[in-house]
Amino acid sequence: MKKWIIAALIILPLIEFWGIMQVSSWLGGWQTFGLIVLFSMAGAYLTLAEGRKVWTEAQLQLQQGQIPGRKLLEGLCVLAGGLLLLIPGFFTDLIGITFLLPFTRSFYQQIMLHWLEKRIREGSFSIRKF
Template identity: 55%
Template sequence: MLKWLVAAIIIIPTVELWGIIKMGHVIGGWPTFGLILLTGFLGAKLASSEGRKAFADVQVQLQSGKPPGHAMLNGICVLIGGLLLLLPGFFSDIIGITMLLPITRPFYRLLLFKWLEKKVRNGSFVIRRR
């Protein structure tokens, strides 16, 4: 796990910086800076509205007595997508936006579900009550 974390800490910023530099060469420095700010602000707005919808869906599921699994996974995808949009860079923004859009979110929700299912099955993810 630690080697994956170290690799991510080194590789992800390097790729993002490379993308920013390449974009700066194509459209110029100030437009690149403006685009980074624009994706951050628009992403925050989209994350806020989608987060409210996800929270409302969880509440509706709980009030109707149903388990809110699907709605919770939506909320986790929205949270991760919003966090990715806060990072400076275009690659993280692309992934973040696709996690926030209701059309593409099911793909990430399925990946998250399969990852959680694998962790629960092999016993490395346990939910405990206090």
């Protein structure tokens, strides 16, 4: 797992830099900068809106005596999308937006749910108290 994280920390900035350079050569430096700022602002708004919606629905489920398991996964997707939008670049912005949109978020939720189920079945999933 650590190898994947280290590889991502090295490769991701290189890909983002390459993408920014490509867009900059097509549009110009200031337009590219403006586009990055615009994506970040739109992403921040979308993160807040979706985060509030998920939080409200999770609270409603708790009030009804239900465990908001899927809503927690939705909340993790919104968090991941918001974090990806903080990274300057176009590729992470596109992936981050897919984490935030409700109709694509369900895809990530299914992946997370299958991962969790597999870990629980194998007995390799544990919750640690810090």
